Amino acid sequence: MTVRTMVDVAGIKMKNPVTTAAGTFGNGEEYARYVNIHDLGALCVKTLTLEPHHGNPPPRIAETPGGILNAVGLQNPGIDYFLEHNLPWLLRHNIPVIVSIAGSTVEEYALLAAKLTPDTGIAGVEVNISCPNVKAGGIAFGSNAEMAADVISAVRQNTSLPVIAKLSPNVTDIKSIALSVCGAGADAVSLINTVLGLAIDPYRRKPVLANIFGGLSGPAIKPIALRAVWQVYEAVEVPIIGMGGITTALDAIEFILAGATAVAVGTTNFINPRAASEIITGIYNYLQECHIPDIKNLIGAAHRQEVV
Amino acid sequence: MHLYDGRIIDHKRLNADCYRLTVAAPPIAQAARPGQFLHVRCGATYDPLLRRPISINTVNRKNGSVTMLYRVIGRGTALLAQKKVGEQVNVLGPLGQPFTFDPSYRKVALVAGGLGLAPLYFLLQELNIDDLVFFQGARSASEILLTHNIKQLAKELYLATDDGSAGFKGTVVELFVNQLAFQNFDIVYAAGPQPMLRALCLELKRNHIKGQVSLEERMGCGVGACLCCNVKIGRGNSWVYKRVCADGPVFDAEEVYWDDSANNG
CATH class of the missing domain: 2.40.30.10 (Translation factors)
Incomplete structure (x- = not known):
């Protein structure tokens, strides 16, 4: 049977619900020899800042059971470099490109947003208010409802592109943050960013990461992410991009059933560079096997009584 | 790939x-x-x-x-x-980026610490050059490997072990430095643990010898996307983080920026 996998995230038209999680797919070029970029529903690039960022000193990564802790610290060449050198290549693939941005002040977010106009060819702006690895800004914005709203409002006023607020799980009540950013004009939310964590080397008797703390990602965080998507789906009306430990197509389906309109594939790209492609194929196969004509029938379906 | x-x-x-x-x-x-x-x-x-x-x-x-x-x-x-x-x-x-070779190099040293031996043995096989000296260091004789194969391809092979159970008692860098009194190398290729490479880079700089070193760092994706394996690369006091997996693992010895040493600048 023919199945439909198209979804619409706040005006971002995706031919399937799979995008990449910011920071896990570079700017696409690194993975182009393993994944046909054109097959992706969308591609979200590594978070960009106004000025180039060195990032944190190494070690930046620690492996933990079923996951990794990272403290890259938003290393990036800056938004202007990206727009000039990386974006043209991405736009050649005719898929929606989502640009992730982060600032250390509300003004920086506003200045970044102002550079992201529809004529750049960019499809949407993901606002990273949840990076746990930078000293200024980052998670500080995402863990306070008022500050989160200030950032989203500043971005909203400076770009006409769809605005996606990326939420942190490192909060007491993710629903209140979601409500706050939606009130400030977010067209969609993406969740979750990494879970703040720590690894210690028992022989060196020191933290493994130079930054001490890092963000946990990978299969270990999937239940946390799924719970967050479920809660946010019940709290807000806007589309959700769900992510956190998605490794297989069935993981992706779980997120959609919990309320995600689209999903992002992240850490698993590091282990299987073809993961995004395989998950897209797997979703298609799942819909056929289960005789579900349209992926949209599954969005949030686990909240409802009827059996699909 | x-x-x-x-x-x-x-x-x-x-x-x-x-x-x-x-x-x-x-x-x-x-x-x-x-x-x-x-x-x-x-x-x-x-x-x-x-x-x-x-x-x-x-x-x-x-x-x-x-x-x-x-x-x-x-x-x-x-x-x-x-x-x-x-x-x-x-x-x-x-x-990753391989070692590079310039045909003008006439006399070459390969300096291997521990399993840094692995890529240097491959280099030894692929380099078609007569005057090649191989230095191999390990903790003890049981960890000295491939000597028979190396002897067939290298002009000379020098061994160093921490405990003196094979060859020179000391580090492979000390052994290499001792030879500098008798031999002039156009280029030195090295791989091994970070402290060894740091010591070697200092000596190469002091003696104005060109070198290429293969670095190791904790790695995520391996293809240049995650930026987890980055190290400081630069000249003088200016450096940028580069990816060991994609920009390296081989870097010019003089470009590796060692945080804890006075050799920069």
């Missing part, structure tokens, strides 16, 4: 904790250059999650096989050590 399920055609324990693994992977064998590595999926589950970067030790382009040397240092490599001939192992590669 290939993502490949290769059949294990040989897997031998060489000493207490080092193994030699040979995998049938014809496209990788054809493409591989000395200094490049494979990102190896050691287990089949989510734990441990990441691949392990392992240097290519040699290739056989006729039968399409790739050989790696590795030491069991954690759960990933312990799982790899359990794999048997005939089983498959998923490898990604060849990855």
Whole structure:
């Protein structure tokens, strides 16, 4: 049977619900020899800042059971470099490109947003208010409802592109943050960013990461992410991009059933560079096997009584 | 670059904790250059999650096989050590930038510490040069490997061990520096643990000798996307973070920025 996998995230038209999680797919070029970029529903690039960022000193990564802790610290060449050198290549693939941005002040977010106009060819702006690895800004914005709203409002006023607020799980009540950013004009939310964590080397008797703390990602965080998507789906009306430990197509389906309109594939790209492609194929196969004509029938379906 | 399920055609324990693994992977064998590595999926589950970067030790382009040397240092490599001939192992590669060679180089030194031996042996095989001196250092005699093969290809082989159980008692860098009184090298290629490479880079700088070193860092994706394996590369006091997996692992010795030393600037 023919199945439909198209979804619409706040005006971002995706031919399937799979995008990449910011920071896990570079700017696409690194993975182009393993994944046909054109097959992706969308591609979200590594978070960009106004000025180039060195990032944190190494070690930046620690492996933990079923996951990794990272403290890259938003290393990036800056938004202007990206727009000039990386974006043209991405736009050649005719898929929606989502640009992730982060600032250390509300003004920086506003200045970044102002550079992201529809004529750049960019499809949407993901606002990273949840990076746990930078000293200024980052998670500080995402863990306070008022500050989160200030950032989203500043971005909203400076770009006409769809605005996606990326939420942190490192909060007491993710629903209140979601409500706050939606009130400030977010067209969609993406969740979750990494879970703040720590690894210690028992022989060196020191933290493994130079930054001490890092963000946990990978299969270990999937239940946390799924719970967050479920809660946010019940709290807000806007589309959700769900992510956190998605490794297989069935993981992706779980997120959609919990309320995600689209999903992002992240850490698993590091282990299987073809993961995004395989998950897209797997979703298609799942819909056929289960005789579900349209992926949209599954969005949030686990909240409802009827059996699909 | 290939993502490949290769059949294990040989897997031998060489000493207490080092193994030699040979995998049938014809496209990788054809493409591989000395200094490049494979990102190896050691287990089949989510734990441990990441691949392990392992240097290519040699290739056989006729039968399409790739050989790696590795030491069991954690759960990933312990799982790899359990794999048997005939089983498959998923490898990604060849990855990274290889050593580079200029035809004007007449006299070459290779300086290997521990399993830094692996990529330098591959380089030794591929370099068609008469005047090549190989320095190999290890903790003890049991960890000195491939001497028979090296002797066939190198003009001279010098050994150093920490405990003096083979060759010079001391570090391979000390051994190399001692030879500088008698030999002038156009270029030095090196691989090994970070303290050894740091000491060597200082000596190369002091003696104005060109060098290329292969660095190691904890790695995520292996293909340049995650920026987890970055190291400081630059000249003088200016540096930028570069990716060991994609911009390296081979860097010019003079460009490696060592945080804890006064050799920069």
